[in-house]
Amino acid sequence: xxxxxxxxxxxxxxxxxxxxxxxxxxxxxxxxxxxxxxxxxxxxxxxxxxxxxxxxxxxxxxxxxxxxxxxxxxxxxxxxxxxxxxxxxxxxxxxxxxxxxxxxxxxxxxxxxxxxxxxxxxxxxxxxxxxxxxxxxxxxxxxxxxxxxxxxxxxxxxxxxxxxxxxxxxxxxxxxxxxxxxxxxxxxxxxxxxxxxxxxxxxxxxxxxxxxxxxxxxxxxxxxxxxxxxxxxxxxxxxxxxxxxxxxxxxxxxxxxxxxxxxxxxxxxxxxxxxxxxxxxxxxxxxxxxxxxxxxxxxxxxxxxxxxxxxxxxxxxxxxxxxxxxxxxxxxxxxxxxxxxxxxxxxxxxxxxxxxxxxxxxxxxxxxxxxxxxxxxxxxxxxxxxxxxxxxxxxxxxxxxxxxxxxxxxxxxx
Amino acid sequence: xxxxxxxxxxxxxxxxxxxxxxxxxxxxxxxxxxxxxxxxxxxxxxxxxxxxxxxxxxxxxxxxxxxxxxxxxxxxxxxxxxxxxxxxxxxxxxxxxxxxxxxxxxxxxxxxxxxxxxxxxxxxxxxxxxxxxxxxxxxxxxxxxxxxxxxxxxxxxxxxxxxxxxxxxxxxxxxxxxxxxxxxxxxxxxxxxxxxxxxxxxxxxxxxxxxxxxxxxxxxxxxxxxxxxxxxxxxxxxxxxxxxxxxxxxxxxxxxxxxxxxxxxxxxxxxxxxxxxxxxxxxxxxxxxxxxxxxxxxxxxxxxxxxxxxxxxxxxxxxxxxxxxxxxxxxxxxxxxxxxxxxxxxxxxxxxxxxxxxxxxxxxxxxxxxxxxxxxxxxxxxxxxxxxxxxxxxxxxxxxxxxxxxxxxxxxxx
Numbered sequence: 095x096x097x098x099x100x101x102x103x104x105x106x107x108x109x110x111x112x113x114x115x116x117x118x119x120x121x122x123x124x125x126x127x128x129x130x131x132x133x134x135x136x137x138x139x140x141x142x143x144x145x146x147x148x149x150x151x152x153x154x155x156x157x158x159x160x161x162x163x164x165x166x167x168x169x170x171x172x173x174x175x176x177x178x179x180x181x182x183x184x185x186x187x188x189x190x191x192x193x194x195x196x197x198x199x200x201x202x203x204x205x206x207x208x209x210x211x212x213x214x215x216x217x218x219x220x221x222x223x224x225x226x227x228x229x230x231x232x233x234x235x236x237x238x239x240x241x242x243x244x245x246x247x248x249x250x251x252x253x254x255x256x257x258x259x260x261x262x263x264x265x266x267x268x269x270x271x272x273x274x275x276x277x278x279x280x281x282x283x284x285x286x287x288x289x290x291x292x293x294x295x296x297x298x299x300x301x302x303x304x305x306x307x308x309x310x311x312x313x314x315x316x317x318x319x320x321x322x323x324x325x326x327x328x329x330x331x332x333x334x335x336x337x338x339x340x341x342x343x344x345x346x347x348x349x350x351x352x353x354x355x356x357x358x359x360x361x362x363x364x365x366x367x368x369x370x371x372x373x374x375x376x377x378x379x380x381x382x383x384x385x386x387x388x389x390x391x392x393x394x395x396x397x398x399x400x401x402x403x404x405x406x407x408x409x410x411x412x413x414x415x416x417x418x419x420x421x422x423x424x425x426x427x428x429x430x431x432x433x434x435x436x437x438x439x440x441x442x443x444x445x446x447x448x449x450x451x452x453x454x455x456x457x458x459x460x461x462x463x464x465x466x467x468x469x470x471x472x473x474x475x476x477x478x479x480x481x482x483x484x485x486x487x488x489x490x491x492x493x494x495x496x497x498x499x500x501x502x503x504x505x506x507x508x
Numbered sequence: 509x510x511x512x513x514x515x516x517x518x519x520x521x522x523x524x525x526x527x528x529x530x531x532x533x534x535x536x537x538x539x540x541x542x543x544x545x546x547x548x549x550x551x552x553x554x555x556x557x558x559x560x561x562x563x564x565x566x567x568x569x570x571x572x573x574x575x576x577x578x579x580x581x582x583x584x585x586x587x588x589x590x591x592x593x594x595x596x597x598x599x600x601x602x603x604x605x606x607x608x609x610x611x612x613x614x615x616x617x618x619x620x621x622x623x624x625x626x627x628x629x630x631x632x633x634x635x636x637x638x639x640x641x642x643x644x645x646x647x648x649x650x651x652x653x654x655x656x657x658x659x660x661x662x663x664x665x666x667x668x669x670x671x672x673x674x675x676x677x678x679x680x681x682x683x684x685x686x687x688x689x690x691x692x693x694x695x696x697x698x699x700x701x702x703x704x705x706x707x708x709x710x711x712x713x714x715x716x717x718x719x720x721x722x723x724x725x726x727x728x729x730x731x732x733x734x735x736x737x738x739x740x741x742x743x744x745x746x747x748x749x750x751x752x753x754x755x756x757x758x759x760x761x762x763x764x765x766x767x768x769x770x771x772x773x774x775x776x777x778x779x780x781x782x783x784x785x786x787x788x789x790x791x792x793x794x795x796x797x798x799x800x801x802x803x804x805x806x807x808x809x810x811x812x813x814x815x816x817x818x819x820x821x822x823x824x825x826x827x828x829x830x831x832x833x834x835x836x837x838x839x840x841x842x843x844x845x846x847x848x849x850x851x852x853x854x855x856x857x858x859x860x861x862x863x864x865x866x867x868x869x870x871x872x873x874x875x876x877x878x879x880x881x882x883x884x885x886x887x888x889x890x891x892x893x894x895x896x897x898x899x900x901x902x903x904x905x906x907x908x909x910x911x912x913x914x915x916x917x918x919x920x921x922x
Contacts, residue, residue: 112789116789221793361775375804376797380795381795382793382796383791383794384790384791390790393790
């Protein structure tokens with residue numbers, strides 16, 4: 095039994111426009127866009143002016159509209175629209191990761207209290223159906239971790255720097271191509287990746303976190319010498335939204351990683367996104383697709399609209415299970431730090447050092463650090479160094495002590 | 509509302525054993541294996557003898573059992589079990605691609621007539637949730653094609669030959685590692701890949717084909733010279749289960765392909781499987797995971813069992829739509845053929861030739877052939893030549909004539 099959907103659409107940017115075209119071209123859905131509300135009456139648009147309204151209430155007070163699709167940029171304005179829509183008995187489909195990450199608990203409570211669906215497949219990984227798969231397919235496997243390349247802008251820039259361009263050139267190119275904003279902070283400092291990680295953690299592990307709970311470090315401070323070091327060792331640099339379970343603990347953060355060819359994400363380049371999922375039984379899986387763009391994002395929105403025809407709602411099974419995971423900062427991880435200034439590296443407390451390289455031009459150091467101490471630094475603002483996570487498992491205190499005793503050869507000296 | 513599932517399990521090989529362990533370790537399901545029926549009473553097994561029965565009727569006549577999980581090798585015996593189970597009102601979960609491919613229509617009719625679910629996620633791509641995604645997520649996008657690496661045995665062998673080993677050595681290694689059977693025909697001649705392609709075509713495009721409708725050519729006749737040619741041009745060789753829509757026509761076959769680094773399947777190596785999906789809106793997507801093995805396959809079986817708790821059934825929406833696709837052999841494709849014997853190559857009718865290379869040791873030719881003519885040859889038995897598909901789109905008669913007039917420079921000479 096399909097529900098007839100009358101859509102009220104907020105926003106007619108790139109994705110909204112894409113959705114409009116996709117919905118018109120795909121005849122499979124019993125869904126109509128009844129009204130489109132936009133902010134600016136004077137902006138030139140691809141379809142006739144009669145199609146637009148400018149007052150939120152034109153959608154929110156229209157009782158025939160049973161689905162609000164929210165595709166505007168401003169996360170605060172979006173929250174007001176979405177929460178009002180839910181209060182007024184309308185299902186919501188949105189692509190706004192920032193809004194969800196900032197208001198997760200309240201939004202879920204509102205949807206639940208009103209017995210409505212709030213779907214947001216397009217908010218993570220563009221066309222990749224990762225939320226649906228975490229909800230439906232991995233609901234009885236034991237997930238151990240996720241590594242996501244979920245920001246196309248930084249992945250495009252890193253693909254360029256990995257092949258030899260310097261960061262500034264690569265960023266300028268990305269901006270020219272429309273992959274990066276004129277103020278790229280949200281992307282290059284890892285905020286966008288963090289909002290998406292927060293959503294992945296909710297569906298994979300059931301924890302409802304706040305953006306401030308998650309450390310995010312981006313790619314702004316990468317130097318050609320760091321890339322050169324990585325290349326010599328067979329690494330590529332990728333910005334991961336990463337979460338990993340160990341025991342009853344869950345780690346999660348955004349940071350650049352050095353990865354080798356054995357990592358399935360090694361060849362995920364340019365504007366592509368990927369999400370690697372590791373589970374006890376199904377082992378390693380990779381989902382890869384276009385992470386952005388009007389059509390890929392619109393297709394994800396459309397898949398939510400389509401699911402609503404059958405009353406689909408996320409079940410948040412992981413949240414409802416009894417096992418309680420503890421989101422923790424108490425673990426050790428192995429990192430690389432490079433800098434022109436040896437003093438900058440020595441600021442960072444290492445617990446065991448694997449390699450030290452010093453020269454007049456550049457210095458680097460690899461070894462184990464405590465995450466809880468690392469996250470005290472505001473690395474996005476420390477332009478004189480760059481760090482990246484190395485491919486070693488996270489260790490808790492006792493595992494670290496065992497390894498430190500056996501395998502590591504340099505003792506901390508600062 | 510979850511249904512309590514009482515499972516009757518047929519078969520306790522690698523996957524059956526895996527399912528047993530997975531079900532015991534994962535406490536999320538309200539499902540119990542009530543009986544296990546196996547064929548051989550004398551075989552040593554990992555759990556106590558009391559757990560087993562040896563008569564099919566012990567499960568089929570047990571009215572408390574509402575789900576049959578069929579995990580035996582023999583596709584005829586499996587069909588008898590599965591059809592009997594459906595007639596007796598039991599849902600069925602199976603991993604048997606050969607059985608499904610050989611009896612698709614009858615099985616679907618039986619399931620429909622009895623209002624039961626027949627689920628088989630594990631039959632294609634092991635742990636990769638491709639059927640579910642085709643059913644649910646791509647149900648309103650316009651799919652244009654699928655390229656699957658869905659046979660881990662041949663992908664393992666090709667990974668070895670791509671890095672320089674000869675075919676015989678690679679096959680022997682795969683047999684030692686347990687990746688290949690002592691009689692590897694089903695795998696290396698592309699039959700297994702064909703059954704899986706047939707299932708993918710059903711869920712992606714709605715056509716119910718018979719195994720004989722689909723041409724399958726495997727990797728048995730690959731020579732080191734072919735690999736050398738490929739490597740010089742930057743190609744890797746992959747065995748694709750490939751289907752592609754052009755206009756109202758659908759092409760589909762199994763054959764080795766030369767692919768470049770720009771193909772997302774280029775780095776899918778060893779026992780990994782992948783399915784690349786191309787769609788109008790969501791663009792290119794890749795699903796990658798372990799295609800075989802006890803746990804990955806069992807996890808896919810388990811996901812079906814889990815879905816049955818919520819009365820899940822495939823909807824075959826593509827089949828039910830009105831648009832009728834015509835499965836066709838009438839198209840041109842560009843291929844490479846290599847052989848020690850120039851005469852062997854000249855047997856194959858080419859319509860335009862791009863390159864000819866002749867030497868005392870080896871000869872090859874690239875150019876356009878008609879698929880309808882190509883499929884008349886039993887290539888698996890032609891040990892003196894090897895062909896692979898080159899990365900060019902399929903062309904219908906008129907498109908081919910346009911291209912032939914403009915772009916190709918050598919006329920056919922035989």
